[in-house]
Structures are given as C-alpha cells and as structure tokens.
Amino acid sequence: MPTQTDVVIIGAGSAGLSAAKELTTQGISFILVEASHRIGGRAYSEEIAPDVWFDLGCAYLVSGPDAEKHIDESNPFIDFAKKQGAFIEQYQYDAHYNFDGQALDDLEKKEQDKFYKECEDAIRSSVSSGDDCAISEIVDLEDPYAKPYMDMMAVTAPKDLDEASAADFFHKVEEHVTFNALRGYGNLVAHWGSDTKVSLDTKVESVDWSGGDILVKTIKGSIRARCIISTVSNGILAAQQIHFNPRLPDWKMEAVQGVPMGAENKIGVHFTKDVFGPEAGGYYQAWSSKAQGAYVDVNLMSTNVVTVFMGGRFSIWMEKQGPQAAHEFAVDRIADIFGNDIRKSVGRSISTAWVTEPWTLGSYACALPGQFHQRELLPRAIDGRLFFAGEATARANGTCNGAYWSGVRAAREVAEVIN
Numbered sequence: 001m002p003t004q005t006d007v008v009i010i011g012a013g014s015a016g017l018s019a020a021k022e023l024t025t026q027g028i029s030f031i032l033v034e035a036s037h038r039i040g041g042r043a044y045s046e047e048i049a050p051d052v053w054f055d056l057g058c059a060y061l062v063s064g065p066d067a068e069k070h071i072d073e074s075n076p077f078i079d080f081a082k083k084q085g086a087f088i089e090q091y092q093y094d095a096h097y098n099f100d101g102q103a104l105d106d107l108e109k110k111e112q113d114k115f116y117k118e119c120e121d122a123i124r125s126s127v128s129s130g131d132d133c134a135i136s137e138i139v140d141l142e143d144p145y146a147k148p149y150m151d152m153m154a155v156t157a158p159k160d161l162d163e164a165s166a167a168d169f170f171h172k173v174e175e176h177v178t179f180n181a182l183r184g185y186g187n188l189v190a191h192w193g194s195d196t197k198v199s200l201d202t203k204v205e206s207v208d209w210s211g212g213d214i215l216v217k218t219i220k221g222s223i224r225a226r227c228i229i230s231t232v233s234n235g236i237l238a239a240q241q242i243h244f245n246p247r248l249p250d251w252k253m254e255a256v257q258g259v260p261m262g263a264e265n266k267i268g269v270h271f272t273k274d275v276f277g278p279e280a281g282g283y284y285q286a287w288s289s290k291a292q293g294a295y296v297d298v299n300l301m302s303t304n305v306v307t308v309f310m311g312g313r314f315s316i317w318m319e320k321q322g323p324q325a326a327h328e329f330a331v332d333r334i335a336d337i338f339g340n341d342i343r344k345s346v347g348r349s350i351s352t353a354w355v356t357e358p359w360t361l362g363s364y365a366c367a368l369p370g371q372f373h374q375r376e377l378l379p380r381a382i383d384g385r386l387f388f389a390g391e392a393t394a395r396a397n398g399t400c401n402g403a404y405w406s407g408v409r410a411a412r413e414v415a416e417v418i419n
C-alpha cells in the first residue's frame with residue numbers, strides 16, 4: 001500500500017466507491033481503504049439457494065419523485081443495470097393486510113387506510129407547525145390499527161415511534177420508482193465497483209489532522225494525505241472507532257449523536273417450490289392478537305423467496321435470540337398468512353444482524369425527536385480537509401443511491417480545495 005496520496009477515502013460502500021470514481025475523473029490521487037474483506041458495505045447479496053440471491057442490505061432500487069430536478073434523488077444503479085443487461089423488474093406495491101390469519105375485508109381495509117391517512121396528516125400538520133417531536137406523540141397508539149402501523153414504521157423509520165423524529169420521517173425522499181435486481185442489488189454494486197482499486201482488510205484506526213498533512217493510521221501501516229473522505233456510518237463515528245486527533249468538534253459529534261443508527265433486520269426464507277400461487281405476490285402486513293406482527297414481502301421476482309422485515313427494539317431483541325429463533329419467527333408469520341402447509345416446503349433462510357455488524361453498528365441513520373436539524377451538519381466538512389459522505393449525509397438518506405450521490409458531492413468538495 002502506498003504511503004502518500006492526495007486523499008484517503010475511508011470505506012468502500014456505495015459512497016466510498018462513487019467518491020473514488022469521481023476523484024479519478026477529477027485527476028486527483030487517492031487510496032481507498034476498506035476494513036472488511038469485501039466492497040459494497042451495506043449493499044451485499046448472498047446466495048440463499050443455487051443462483052437465487054438474497055440482499056441482506058439494500059434490495060429495492062429506488063428513485064425519488066424529483067429525480068429530474070434533483071439529480072441526487074435519481075438512481076444511477078438502475079441505468080448501470082440496464083447497460084449491463086442485468087435483469088431488473090419494477091416493483092409493484094401490491095399491499096395485503098392480514099390479522100389473526102385472516103385477510104382484512106373491504107370495510108376493515110378502508111378503516112385501516114383511514115387510520116394511516118390520519119397518521120400522515122397528523123405528522124404533516126405537526127411538522128408544518130415547526131414541531132419536531134416523536135411520532136408517538138402525534139399518532140393515536142390506542143387505535144385498533146395502531147399495531148400494524150407501529151410495526152411498519154419501525155421497519156421504515158427504522159426506529160420505534162417514540163424514538164423517531166417526525167420531521168426526519170416527513171422529509172424522507174419518497175420512493176417514487178422502485179426496481180429489484182434478479183441477481184441482487186449487492187451484486188450489482190459490487191460489479192459496478194469492481195474496477196476501483198481498494199485496499200481490503202484495512203481498518204482505519206486513527207486520523208491525525210494536528211499537522212499540515214493528515215496522517216491516517218491503518219492496521220496495515222500509515223498513509224500521509226492532504227484530505228480524507230470518511231464514508232463510515234454514524235454508528236462507527238459515534239462509537240469513536242476511528243480516533244481523531246484533535247477530536248472531531250462538538251458540533252459534528254452532536255450531529256452524529258442526534259442522528260444515530262436505527263435497527264432494520266430481515267429474514268429471507270427460500271421455499272423449495274412456489275407455494276404461493278400467481279396472485280399472492282406483493283407485500284403483506286400481518287399482525288395478530290397472539291404474536292408480534294411483521295412486514296412480509298412475498299415471492300419477489302418469482303424466486304420463491306419471502307422476506308420478513310422487523311424494525312426497532314423488536315428487531316434488536318430478535319437479533320440477540322439468534323438465527324434459529326429468527327427463522328422460526330419468519331416461518332410462523334408466513335404460515336399465519338398462507339397456512340401450515342407451506343412448512344413442508346421451507347428451504348434455507350438467511351437472517352441479518354445489522355445492529356451487531358462490526359463495520360456499521362446499525363442499519364441506517366434516523367434522527368432522534370428534536371434532532372432533525374442535525375442532518376444539515378452531517379455532510380459539512382471540517383477545516384477544508386476532513387470531508388464526510390455516506391447515506392446519513394445524503395438528501396435521499398438511508399438509501400444506496402443517496403450514498404452514491406453523497407460520495408460524488410464529497411469528492412467535488414475535495415476537488416474545489418485541491419485543484
């Protein structure tokens with residue numbers, strides 16, 4: 001590994017890789033160091049059955065409604081997939097609701113939709129009046145449909161409602177167009193990043209910016225650089241896994257702590273045959289009077305894989321119970337919807353453990369109540385030498401395409417200083 005460069009990029013996820021590609025375009029030298037044994041970070045696919053891929057992190061290629069106006073709402077991975085001939089398919093939001101093993105009837109569905117709409121309106125009016133309180137303070141948690149709403153929000157926020165800022169949720173870039181990649185979003189990102197030179201297994205231990213040059217100490221040796229771009233998660237920054245000397249200023253650490261990592265986990269269950277039938281695809285919100293509910297995506301791209309999502313404290317608890325408990329929970333929820341016969345065709349499952357994943361320490365960042373304003377400070381550079389990218393700093397935060405654009409933004413900021 002060279003010992004001198006213009007820029008050290010820390011982390012080879014979507015943000016670090018896009019920063020590297022942009023610096024290459026700008027003719028600026030860099031060393032991209034990655035702590036783990038692979039590139040992609042939270043974009044990561046595993047083979048759940050022969051040639052059937054399950055995305056442990058991002059799975060939905062989203063772009064926002066204002067992608068024409070704001071490039072950072074667009075999704076370059078959609079174009080990349082098309083150019084590569086990788087099969088992607090538009091996701092249809094086909095929603096089903098199931099309580100105690102029964103599909104809701106039309107009247108119940110209307111009541112549920114009405115409650116969800118009331119929640120949305122309450123959040124909008126609270127945020128419009130300048131408040132940034134917890135979502136739990138705004139919505140009626142005693143409503144009969146509050147439980148599935150809480151389960152769903154714990155996945156999308158991804159925090160329980162009492163820990164989720166209403167303003168942060170309200171300002172999330174709406175997912176306008178969504179695709180899935182047959183061979184995995186993670187594989188797509190890894191393929192896109194494969195032409196970029198990365199030093200793997202190279203954990204950064206410290207960044208000394210006390211002198212004129214910055215000294216980045218890694219477990220493989222030190223690198224002298226003019227600037228760094230950090231793309232590590234807010235979880236890694238908050239845990240101070242990278243020792244900065246001098247310490248990062250209080251305003252930056254307060255921003256990082258105000259927008260901590262949330263918990264979203266999923267369990268992918270592969271079935272050895274199609275037990276769902278042609279009409280059964282789409283997502284289900286299944287809840288019951290006896291057990292914790294879940295958010296379930298059925299037979300995505302006809303791969304016979306069902307994804308069971310969990311968020312917030314329940315997801316942290318399940319992560320501690322381990323993969324066997326997660327597998328049983330997922331199969332039980334799927335059986336709640338489709339009946340016990342499906343148990344005969346259950347194949348392998350993969351359950352994620354993002355909260356204890358050492359290189360992220362959480363799924364993606366979400367502002368605490370009253371802390372939404374800290375989002376603005378997350379991308380802000382320090383001393384014209386320390387630059388910050390990664391999903392938490394992005395306009396489309398919590399997404400892979402948002403992370404991509406944050407890397408481009410940070411690299412352009414560096415170019416303004418260096419060129």
Ligand SMILES: Cc1cc2nc3c(=O)[nH]c(=O)nc-3n(C[C@H](O)[C@H](O)[C@H](O)COP(=O)(O)OP(=O)(O)OC[C@H]3O[C@@H](n4cnc5c(N)ncnc54)[C@H](O)[C@@H]3O)c2cc1C
Nearest residue numbers: 011013014015035041042058059060204359390391399400
């Ligand atoms: C369960 C789940 C579901 C999701 N679903 C979607 C979805 O459907 N659609 C979507 O668009 N997004 C989704 N996301 C979010 C998306 O995956 C992330 O926003 C995006 O991948 C983050 O990219 P990043 O480059 O910011 O961070 P990462 O991908 O986390 O990259 C940071 C890199 O830094 C490395 N690193 C950490 N510490 C060090 C160190 N000390 N030294 C060197 N390297 C270090 C890490 O190993 C990692 O590779 C999901 C995420 C999760 C967890």
